[in-house]
Amino acid sequence: MSDMLHQIEPMIPALRRYARSLVRNRAAADDLVQDCLERAVSHWDQRRDTGSPKSWLFAILHNLAVNQFRSVSARIQHVAIDEAGEHEIGQNADQEQKLMYQDVLAKLARLPDEQRAVLLLVAVEDLSYAEAAKVLNIPVGTVMSRLSRARERLQQELERPADHQQRNVVQLRSKP
The missing domain is CATH 1.10.1740.10 (RNA polymerase sigma factor, region 2, helix turn helix motif)
Incomplete structure (x- = not known):
């Protein structure tokens, strides 16, 4: 041994x-x-x-x-329903997320260039107002006003239905 x-x-x-x-x-x-x-x-x-x-x-x-x-x-993985988390039971479809992502990108593209640039630098790239002003070579106050207008306009765009939703609506009944 x-x-x-x-x-x-x-x-x-x-x-x-x-x-x-x-x-x-x-x-x-x-x-x-x-x-x-x-x-x-x-x-x-x-x-x-x-x-x-x-x-x-x-x-x-x-x-x-x-x-x-x-x-x-x-072997198929069997999990008791009481022990299963949300991930094992089901998950959200990725298609809807991708469509929403494409919709946001399309609506972001509709913003004027100066507003889009400020919004991307501050909200996405996480630059401070001063850093964004330095990058764009504009005053900090201009960054703040452009950012405010960009957020407001993007919010309005997001509240409107997407173009593909408007085009794909089918009326099942005719109105009397």
């Missing part, structure tokens, strides 16, 4: 490194190494090569990982 431990123990760090590179998760890799070591200890007398067990241990680890990949991909 002590001979087996002396041969296996020095290889554990290398097995852990290999397992981590395979599964890319520390906890899962440690579980995989533990399963490998358990199998190696229980089948120690069945190994063919009586020399260094290095290749034998790595083969066990690799085969366990392959079997784990196969079983995970073939």
Whole structure:
């Protein structure tokens, strides 16, 4: 038994490194190494090569990982409804977010260049009024007034229905 431990123990760090590179998760890799070591200890007398067990241990680890990949991909993940979070149950459709994003970009593009530039520098790039004034080579007061007008105009644009929504409206009934 002590001979087996002396041969296996020095290889554990290398097995852990290999397992981590395979599964890319520390906890899962440690579980995989533990399963490998358990199998190696229980089948120690069945190994063919009586020399260094290095290749034998790595083969066990690799085969366990392959079997784990196969079983995970073939198995459907079941989660109890009480334990499931919002992410497991459902998620918002990305299409709607993309359409809203495109709509905001289109409405932002309708702003006058000087208002759009100030709005982007202050609201998106998080520059201070003084920094934006320096970038645009205008007074700070001008930045503040342009920003105010840009926000107001963008708000008005966002409150109006999108162009594609107006065009895609279909009347199901004719009005009497």
